[in-house]
Amino acid sequence: MQFKDYYETLGVEPTAGEAEIKTAYRRLARKYHPDVSKEKGAEERFKAVNEAYEVLRDKDKRAEYDQLRAHGYRPGEEFRxxxxxxxxxxxxxxxxxxxxxxxxxxxxxxxxxxxxxxxxxxxxxxxxxxxxxxxxxxxxxxxxxxxxxxxxxxxxxxxxxxxxxxxxxxxxxxxxxxxxxxxxxxxxxxxxxxxxxQFEVDGRNVLYTLPLAPWQAALGTTVSVPTLGGPVELRVPPDSDTGRKLRLRGRGLPGKPAPGDQIVEIEVRAPKASTDAQKDLYRQMADAFDFDPGRG
Structure with missing residues (x-):
């Protein structure tokens, strides 16, 4: 049996806090989820990421694991x-x-x-x-x-x-x-x-982060959003920004007197400019918009 470095699996330092660990988990879980990932070995990576998060999110398990890790074990070493x-x-x-x-x-x-x-x-x-x-x-x-x-x-x-x-x-x-x-x-x-x-839970409500391209958020769009009951179409209004929350009523967990909702939080992501043409488009946007993100 080989020793596993759960911090290395999530790509975080041993000093990472709860928020950093959760962010790293969600990013990697989305990347390697078997339903969406085309990468080789995605299912095994997905399982490894889930296992690491199961330990590091729990303060008792993490404390015990840190105590063991302090013995000097390294990833891949034979472990007893x-x-x-x-x-x-x-x-x-x-x-x-x-x-x-x-x-x-x-x-x-x-x-x-x-x-x-x-x-x-x-x-x-x-x-x-x-x-x-x-x-x-x-x-x-x-x-x-x-x-x-x-x-x-x-x-x-x-x-x-x-x-x-x-x-x-x-x-x-x-x-x-x-x-x-x-x-x-x-x-x-x-x-x-x-x-x-993909999801977190707040009582009966289910929380989901929806990544959007800048033009989708600015112009508005209709996208397919996963829910626990299957995908649904969601209309995103124009001029939406990161942090805006949209509600899918009744799409949370069942319960009385009524089921919970699914809260969809928008996260705008800018694509990487890899070509000269793409970089030129960004320059045109910089000229066209008098925009300082620090001022909002």
Whole structure:
């Protein structure tokens, strides 16, 4: 098993703050998302980026990882967890279940050796002897609901995920916890959302950043925008600028009394001028506009 440098994977320094780490993750996740990327090995890079973010976004996991990294391990070196690392209680502890659909989306052996997973011991006991675990679900699954398979003690269980389930909610599987004793205990699955390459969540609302070319933002356009329920057409008004927010009503997560919305935030991106003709167009724009971005 090889040591992984999660900071190198995200392209950030070990001193990077939460905002920098999140920005780096979103940029790389968009770049390597299997649905849009044409680059060779994009799926594996996408998984590596997700794994790195899973560790560095969590202050407990990051602290434990930094402690390990301080031992001098380098990327690609053969790795064996030192005594006291890995197993129950590491990085916040508990029994963790990831999506199990026959491959794709799982974490590496390196991650599992440190933080555990749905394959081994490390079950946390709830007060009445029940077993408590974390169930990590995708935003798509939280939106639509459905079935998810998990493995525990050599058994495969199918969990029903209700549409609109929120982080922190608990799914109880009666009799599926600790075996033995007068009666089997229950398995309590506390839900968390997995990081998403395109979306963030604010309550029931889903947040999405829409990149636009300067002429699209200035002149207005209609673009196809991804949502958890599938792509929709969005009209962007003329004279839109970075930071402007547009609302797709009812396109957030299901809930009562009403579903959330999708908030689309515009981000204007200037294309790189690679040719003389393109540079000349920028010069013409500079002459045509009396514009100082510092004045707005």
């Amino acid at each position: 967890p030192p005594p006291g690392f890995g197993g129950p209680g590491f990085g916040g502890g508990g029994f963790r279940f990831e999506q199990d659909f026959g491959g794709g989306g799982g974490f590496s052996d390196f991650f599992e050796s440190l933080f555990g997973g749905g394959r081994g011991p490390g079950r946390a006991q709830a007060p009445q002897g029940d077993v408590r675990a974390t169930l990590s679900v995708s935003l798509e699954q939280a939106h639509a609901g459905g079935k998810q398979r998990i493995s525990i003690d050599g058994r495969t269980l199918e969990v029903n995920i209700p549409a609109g389930i929120a982080p922190g909610q608990v799914i109880r599987l009666a009799g599926q916890g600790r075996r033995g004793g007068p009666r089997p205990s229950d398995l309590l699955l506390e839900v968390e959302y997995r990081p998403h390459a």
